[in-house]
Every structure is written in C-alpha cells, then in structure tokens.
Amino acid sequence: MNILIAEDDMPSRKFLSKFLSQYGDVDMVVDGLEALDAYLISIKENNSYDLICLDIMMPKVDGVRVLKAIRDYEAKRGVPQDKRVKVIMTTALEGTDFVKNSFELGCEAYAAKPIDTQKLLEVLEKLGLLEFPSQ
Amino acid sequence: MTNERINEPMLELFIFETTQLVEQLEQILITTEKNASFTTEQINEIFRIMHTIKGSSAMMLFNNIAALAHALEDLFFFLREEKPQGVNFSEIIDLVFNGLDFINVELLKLTNGDEVDGEASRLIEQLHGYLLSLKGDQLVQENLQSESDSFIPQQFYISKSKQSGIEGQFENAFQATIYFEENCGMENLRAFGVVNELEGQLEEFYHLPQNIEDDESIPEILTEGFRLFIKTNHSDEEVRDLLQQTMFLKELTLKGIDDLETAFCPFRNELTPTELRGGNSLNSLMTLDQAERDPTKGKPAASAQNHQSIINVSVAKLDKLMDLVGEMVIAEAMVTQNPDLKGLDLQNFQKAARQLNKITTELQDIVMSVRMVPLAGTFQKMNRTVRDMCKKLNKEVSLKLIGEETEVDKNIIEHIADPLMHLIRNSIDHGIEEPHIREAKGKSRSGTIVLEAKNAGSDVLVSIRDDGQGFNKEKILAKAFKHNLLPPNFEELSNKEIYQLIFLPGFSTNESVTEFSGRGVGMDVVSSNISAVGGSVTADSIPEEGATITLKIPLTLAIIDGMTVKVGNARYTIPTISVKESFKPKLSDIIVDPDQREMLMVRGHCYPVLRLHQFYRVKTEIIELIKGMIVMVEQEGKTLCLFVDELVGQQQVVVKALPTYIKTLKEIPGLAGCTLLGDGSISLILDIPGLISY
Numbered sequence: 001m002n003i004l005i006a007e008d009d010m011p012s013r014k015f016l017s018k019f020l021s022q023y024g025d026v027d028m029v030v031d032g033l034e035a036l037d038a039y040l041i042s043i044k045e046n047n048s049y050d051l052i053c054l055d056i057m058m059p060k061v062d063g064v065r066v067l068k069a070i071r072d073y074e075a076k077r078g079v080p081q082d083k084r085v086k087v088i089m090t091t092a093l094e095g096t097d098f099v100k101n102s103f104e105l106g107c108e109a110y111a112a113k114p115i116d117t118q119k120l121l122e123v124l125e126k127l128g129l130l131e132f133p134s135q
Numbered sequence: 136m137t138n139e140r141i142n143e144p145m146l147e148l149f150i151f152e153t154t155q156l157v158e159q160l161e162q163i164l165i166t167t168e169k170n171a172s173f174t175t176e177q178i179n180e181i182f183r184i185m186h187t188i189k190g191s192s193a194m195m196l197f198n199n200i201a202a203l204a205h206a207l208e209d210l211f212f213f214l215r216e217e218k219p220q221g222v223n224f225s226e227i228i229d230l231v232f233n234g235l236d237f238i239n240v241e242l243l244k245l246t247n248g249d250e251v252d253g254e255a256s257r258l259i260e261q262l263h264g265y266l267l268s269l270k271g272d273q274l275v276q277e278n279l280q281s282e283s284d285s286f287i288p289q290q291f292y293i294s295k296s297k298q299s300g301i302e303g304q305f306e307n308a309f310q311a312t313i314y315f316e317e318n319c320g321m322e323n324l325r326a327f328g329v330v331n332e333l334e335g336q337l338e339e340f341y342h343l344p345q346n347i348e349d350d351e352s353i354p355e356i357l358t359e360g361f362r363l364f365i366k367t368n369h370s371d372e373e374v375r376d377l378l379q380q381t382m383f384l385k386e387l388t389l390k391g392i393d394d395l396e397t398a399f400c401p402f403r404n405e406l407t408p409t410e411l412r413g414g415n416s417l418n419s420l421m422t423l424d425q426a427e428r429d430p431t432k433g434k435p436a437a438s439a440q441n442h443q444s445i446i447n448v449s450v451a452k453l454d455k456l457m458d459l460v461g462e463m464v465i466a467e468a469m470v471t472q473n474p475d476l477k478g479l480d481l482q483n484f485q486k487a488a489r490q491l492n493k494i495t496t497e498l499q500d501i502v503m504s505v506r507m508v509p510l511a512g513t514f515q516k517m518n519r520t521v522r523d524m525c526k527k528l529n530k531e532v533s534l535k536l537i538g539e540e541t542e543v544d545k546n547i548i549e550h551i552a553d554p555l556m557h558l559i560r561n562s563i564d565h566g567i568e569e570p571h572i573r574e575a576k577g578k579s580r581s582g583t584i585v586l587e588a589k590n591a592g593s594d595v596l597v598s599i600r601d602d603g604q605g606f607n608k609e610k611i612l613a614k615a616f617k618h619n620l621l622p623p624n625f626e627e628l629s630n631k632e633i634y635q636l637i638f639l640p641g642f643s644t645n646e647s648v649t650e651f652s653g654r655g656v657g658m659d660v661v662s663s664n665i666s667a668v669g670g671s672v673t674a675d676s677i678p679e680e681g682a683t684i685t686l687k688i689p690l691t692l693a694i695i696d697g698m699t700v701k702v703g704n705a706r707y708t709i710p711t712i713s714v715k716e717s718f719k720p721k722l723s724d725i726i727v728d729p730d731q732r733e734m735l736m737v738r739g740h741c742y743p744v745l746r747l748h749q750f751y752r753v754k755t756e757i758i759e760l761i762k763g764m765i766v767m768v769e770q771e772g773k774t775l776c777l778f779v780d781e782l783v784g785q786q787q788v789v790v791k792a793l794p795t796y797i798k799t800l801k802e803i804p805g806l807a808g809c810t811l812l813g814d815g816s817i818s819l820i821l822d823i824p825g826l827i828s829y
Binding site: 088094095096097099104107108109110111112114115119120122123126127133 | 143144145148196290291292293294295
C-alpha cells in the first residue's frame with residue numbers, strides 16, 4: 001500500500017508515519033502544495049497512492065483545498081467512485097462545519113487529533129486498505 | 136446533560152440528533168400501540184429513523200449501536216415490504232423499546248465521556264429470532280436480506296483518542312525523592328531549579344508540593360523531601376543522571392512506579408488540561424421552534440432548504456442575551472431617570488426617551504418569547520412513563536394531555552420534568568386502583584390521568600388529575616403522626632392542609648415500597664424542585680373520585696414588575712403581582728394586641744403588620760405607623776401589611792440571585808434576590824410567600 005502523509009507539524013507527521021509504515025510505504029510532505037505535487041507525480045509514474053492523510057491547517061494550500069483538487073482531478077479523468085484514492089483528514093479542527101464540508105468534498109474519513117490509532121485501524125480495514133486485517 | 140468532558144462537536148451533534156430521533160420514535164410507538172396497528176407511513180418513518188441512526192453511528196464507529204439499528208431496520212423493512220398479517224404488535228413494540236433503551240444507555244455513556252461498550256448481541260439475536268419466526272410464517276424471498284445489507288457507510292469520523300491512550304505510550308514511570316543539603320536555604324527555589332532543568336528533558340512529570348513558588352512549601356520540602364512523579368521513555372539511569380546534577384543535592388532516591396493510577400491520581404486535574412483544551416462545556420441545545428416533530432429534521436444536512444426556518448441555539452447564548460437585555464433595561468432607566476435631568480423641561484429628550492423605552496420593552500418581550508418552549512415535549516415523555524408503569528403494575532391507565540402547547544421558560548421546563556414524572560408515577564402507583572377493584576367500585580376498568588397546563592396571569596398552572604381512590608385523610612394523619620410530622624394544632628387542620636402534609640420530607644403513605652414510588656422522597660423532592668423555580672404545589676382530593684395535584688409555576692424568572700419602596704436608606708422591591716393596595720393608615724385603624732403585635736383594620740378585616748425596618752433592623756426616622764406607608768401584599772389567600780417609609784415607584788426589574796458569599800454567610804429570610812435600580816443603587820427583592828409564612 002502506498003501512503004502519503006501531508007502534515008506540517010513534525011511530531012504528528014512522525015507519529016503517523018511510524019504508525020502507518022507498518023502497513024505500507026509512507027511518503028511525507030509538509031504542505032498542501034507538495035502534497036498535490038506528490039500526488040500528480042505518483043500518477044505520472046503510474047504508482048499512485050492508496051491512502052492520503054491530509055492535515056487541514058497547512059501552509060500554502062490547506063488540506064480541504066488539496067482534497068477538492070484531488071477529487072476534481074479524478075472527476076476530470078473519469079476515475080470511477082470505487083477506484084478513487086482514499087483520503088483521511090487528520091486534524092485538530094473538530095468543528096462540525098469542517099467535518100461536513102470535508103465529507104461533502106468526498107473524503108473517506110475524518111480523524112480528530114489526537115488520533116485514536118485503534119479506530120484508525122478499524123477504518124482502514126473497513127475501507128479495504130489492509131492486506132492483512134488486524135487481529 | 137451538561138458535562139464538560141464532551142468537547143467534540145461531532146460527538147455532541149451525534150448525541151443531540153440521535154436523542155431527538157429516539158424521542159421521535161418513542162412517540163410514534165406510543166401512538167401505534169394505542170391504535171394497535173402500524174400505518175404504512177409510520178413504518179416508513181420508523182424505518183427512516185433506524186436507517187439514520189444506523190448510518191450516523193456507523194460513521195462514528197459505534198458498531199454496537201449500528202448493528203442494533205440495523206437489526207431493527209431489517210425488522211421494519213420486512214414489515215414494510217411484506218405487510219404480514221396477524222402480527223403481535225405489543226411484542227414488536229417491546230422489542231423496539233428494548234432497543235431504544237439500549238441506545239439511550241449508550242448515549243448516556245457518551246455524554247459522560249465513557250466508551251460505548253454495551254453488548255447488543257443478545258438484543259440483536261432476539262430481533263433476528265423474531266424476524267425469522269415472522270418469515271417462517273410467510274415464506275419470504277431471499278432478496279430481502281440482501282438489500283438492507285448492501286448499505287456500508289462510505290465515510291467515517293474517528294473521534295479523538297482518550298487520554299489513557301497517551302499515557303500508555305510512556306515506557307517508564309518513576310518516583311524520585313530529593314533531599315537538599317541542610318542550611319542551603321531557599322529550598323523552594325532549588326526545587327524550582329530542578330523543575331526548570333527537567334522541563335524539556337522529560338516528557339511528563341509532576342511534583343509535590345505542587346506549589347513551589349512561595350516559601351510556605353519549604354517545611355514540606357525539608358521534612359518529606361521534594362518528590363517528583365515522572366513518566367518518560369528514558370531509562371532509569373538517564374533519569375538518575377539528570378537528577379544527580381541538582382545543586383546542593385544531599386540524597387536522591389529513585390524507584391519505579393507500577394500502579395500508575397493511584398500514584399498519579401492526585402494530579403488528575405492537571406492531566407486533563409490538554410483534553411479540556413476545547414473548553415466549551417457542552418451546551419445543552421434547545422430547539423427554538425415547535426417544528427420539533429418536523430419529519431425532515433432528522434436527516435442531517437440532507438435537506439438544507441428545510442433547515443432555514445429553524446436554528447438551534449445553545450441555551451448559554453440565550454442566557455447571555457437575556458443578561459444583556461436585563462443590563463440594558465437598567466441602563467435605560469439610568470439614562471431616562473437620571474438625577475441630572477430633574478426639574479429640566481426637555482421635550483425632545485422625553486420623546487426620544489419614550490421611543491427608547493418602547494424599543495427596550497419590545498426587545499425584552501422578544502427575548503423572553505425566544506426562551507419560551509411549549510410543554511409538549513415534556514408532556515409527551517410522560518406517555519412512556521405511564522406505559523411502563525402500567526405494564527409493571529398491571530394497571531390500566533390512559534393519559535390525556537390538555538394544553539400541551541402552553542409555553543414556559545426553558546429553564547423552568549428543565550425543573551418540572553422530574554417532578555411531573557414523580558407525580559404521575561405516584562398517581563398510578565397510589566391513586567389508580569387495580570382493574571378488578573375499579574370494576575367492583577363501579578368505575579370504568581381503566582383509570583384516567585389528565586395532565587393539563589394553562590396560563591393564569593403570569594403563572595402557568597399544571598395539574599395532574601386522576602380518577603383513582605383519592606387521598607385517605609385518616610391514613611395521612613396516622614402516617615404523619617407516626618413520623619412526627621404533625622403540627623401541634625392538628626385537630627384544626629383543614630382538608631387541604633392535611634393533603635399538604637404529603638409534601639413534607641419523609642412522608643410516604645403506600646405501605647409497601649414499590650420500584651417506582653414509596654421511598655418517601657418523591658413528593659418532598661417535587662415540592663422543593665417546584666419552589667426552587669418560585670412555584671408552589673397544592674393537593675386536593677375527593678375520596679373515591681380522585682386526586683388533583685396542581686403546580687403553579689411562574690412563566691419566567693428573569694424579569695418582574697416591581698414596586699420599589701424606601702425604608703431608611705435601603706430600597707426594597709415588592710413584586711407588583713402580590714401587591715393588593717397601598718395606603719396611609721389612620722390612627723383609629725391600628726390595633727395592638729396584648730402581646731404588642733400590631734394589626735390593621737381595613738374594611739372590617741384585621742391584618743397583621745410587619746414593620747420592615749424592624750424586620751431587617753434598618754435605621755429610619757419614620758417609626759410611627761401613621762407617618763409612613765402601608766403596602767398590603769397577598770399570596771395564596773394570606774395577607775400581610777408591610778410598613779415602609781415611602782413608595783418610590785414602579786418599574787420592571789431584572790432579578791439577580793443574591794451573591795453566594797452572602798448566602799453562605801447568613802440565611803436571610805424573606806429575600807428573593809436583588810436588583811439594580813435606575814440610579815445604580817441596589818434594591819432587595821422581597822420574597823412575599825417567605826415573609827408571610829415567616
């Protein structure tokens with residue numbers, strides 16, 4: 001599984017990457033612009049990501065806009081619903097507006113920080129991202 | 136449901152929405168049970184509610200609720216598609232109620248910040264078993280199961296991890312005790328130096344004494360040592376090395392902690408600040424419109440255009456608004472009644488002032504009306520109480536609701552829900568007889584309880600009327616005698632006064648204590664709850680025909696019409712509602728009895744006089760009755776003449792509670808609160824019922 005983590009906060013990034021690297025190859029970027037770059041490059045190289053974790057408050061381009069850009073791009077290329085990249089928003093913003101907005105834009109899950117890893121795993125399993133389902 | 140542990144908006148929203156849906160569903164079930172059939176519409180509605188609950192709980196990863204909702208949904212899907220005949224409705228309804236109870240318990244856990252961990256599998260099995268038995272009767276096609284199974288939520292919300300998860304991340308926990316060299320002086324500063332040093336090096340630590348900023352902690356450091364509780368990923372040696380660098384160190388002990396919970400428990404309060412960072416305690420949400428039962432309401436975000444006419448506002452915000460309007464009313468009085476304006480003829484100013492007055496009054500009315508909520512929600516919850524009680528006690532009771540559209544202040548509603556439930560339970564338990572006894576008495580088999588609300592002036596009357604056996608006077612008296620609750624003059628008690636005895640603490644007439652009532656706290660709690668919001672409870676009864684309990688509740692608590700009077704330098708405000716008349720007494724009307732108690736003869740009736748200046752020990756020039764003013768006040772048929780220096784005027788005042796430091800210092804009788812007058816001085820609001828009964 002290819003995973004991209006976009007997160008500007010160092011401890012969060014490290015924590016997430018350490019946790020997720022058990023389940024796949026993790027790439028890390030520190031802002032939204034880089035996230036988009038990484039996403040486009042991965043498609044060009046035909047090695048696209050299975051999971052993208054987006055922080056919302058990031059420099060340059062925020063996570064919500066990245067999400068929107070990704071979904072727009074997918075729509076333009078005519079990617080079918082079930083083939084779309086899975087996106088999990090990971091953020092300390094917990095307002096219902098943010099959650100609703102992100103869901104409307106089409107993220108798969110919204111995780112409030114501090115992240116509950118057990119529940120995260122559960123969701124990954126439900127999204128069908130785990131090759132070896134956790135015990 | 137105020138609990139500061141909940142600070143995740145998504146969780147709040149889930150709890151709020153689900154609670155509403157569950158309530159809606161209960162209402163539907165009660166009506167279907169009455170009609171003993173489901174209409175297609177109702178089935179669809181139930182199906183939709185279960186579907187929504189399932190979807191949102193799956194999104195929030197509350198799998199047990201989702202699974203249960205799913206099973207219920209299956210059941211109603213079957214009912215909707217197959218329309219089976221001859222189904223036992225009460226069985227279905229029992230099953231659904233069990234399910235709803237389960238969901239309610241889980242919601243409560245969430246509200247308290249606990250994990251949702253209830254085991255729903257037994258309920259689900261029951262539901263499946265029941266569904267299978269239904270299907271067995273009908274021979275159903277297989278496609279049924281598949282459709283409702285196809286639903287898999289596509290989006291998830293992962294709620295924040297609880298603090299305990301983080302705690303587990305640290306590998307080691309130590310307790311270190313440091314003794315400083317004797318006579319090194321300023322031990323607290325040395326300790327502070329240690330803390331400073333450790334910060335940034337260790338992940339998490341606490342120290343005892345907790346306050347090392349002032350010198351008072353020095354003796355403790357000297358005798359007990361400076362104790363540190365550390366959680367870290369560093370090893371034993373690393374921590375020891377770090378602590379060894381302490382200046383003036385005399386002795387250092389370091390040991391591991393196994394039992395984290397107890398060792399760190401004194402610091403619990405400090406452990407949580409990161410958790411409470413959100414800080415906004417859960418604001419109970421209220422619905423501002425009667426359209427609570429609007430069927431589209433349950434669909435979150437689905438139909439935005441339907442939401443435009445209603446918004447949910449937190450009560451805290453409304454309270455704040457109310458406060459501000461109250462301040463404005465005072466400020467308005469400060470301007471228009473400003474002493475600087477005295478004697479000036481200001482026509483334009485007066486005009487503007489009148490306009491301002493009109494607008495503030497309107498604003499006040501609007502704010503009040505916004506806070507008003509119909510009693511319907513509270514009333515309808517009683518249906519469930521009646522149903523459960525009847526099942527348990529094998530009685531037949533029907534509940535009639537009258538005037539449920541009556542509106543009262545939101546705060547008051549919260550205070551009367553519990554008392555109402557108590558009273559209804561009492562009526563069913565003690566009042567209504569068993570069906571066979573009723574038949575023997577020539578009454579209809581099923582009893583009736585009428586719950587009625589109506590407006591009466593600035594009060595709302597809520598009455599609970601049953602057609603049961605009524606109160607038994609002799610039993611009440613005997614019981615009161617047994618518990619030493621009888622007043623010395625009990626032979627003179629009127630019927631009403633006897634019935635009033637049941638509201639005394641420690642009174643319960645039912646011989647056997649039942650699950651629902653009879654612990655002797657119920658009625659006592661009722662009356663204290665009601666008087667807490669400034670209301671009163673009265674009981675009346677006709678033997679063998681039934682009993683009536685009436686709650687008199689003020690419409691609102693925040694703003695009252697008051698008459699301000701002066702006694703010496705003090706001002707008092709008397710609620711205008713209780714004022715009957717005010718006049719200058721004539722010498723010939725004053726009667727003094729042998730005990731030196733003064734009374735006033737007014738139109739052939741004698742009324743006791745209360746001299747406010749004596750009662751509150753206020754110094755005043757006017758101590759002869761004929762020189763001052765009498766304000767006659769009345770409450771519940773009792774009248775009292777208050778003697779004051781002079782009347783100041785009438786105005787609307789904002790009731791503020793007396794500050795707690797005064798209340799804790801001394802219990803002052805006869806005061807309901809205080810308020811600010813237009814000139815900025817403080818006026819005490821008199822509690823007339825309190826004064827009369829004093």
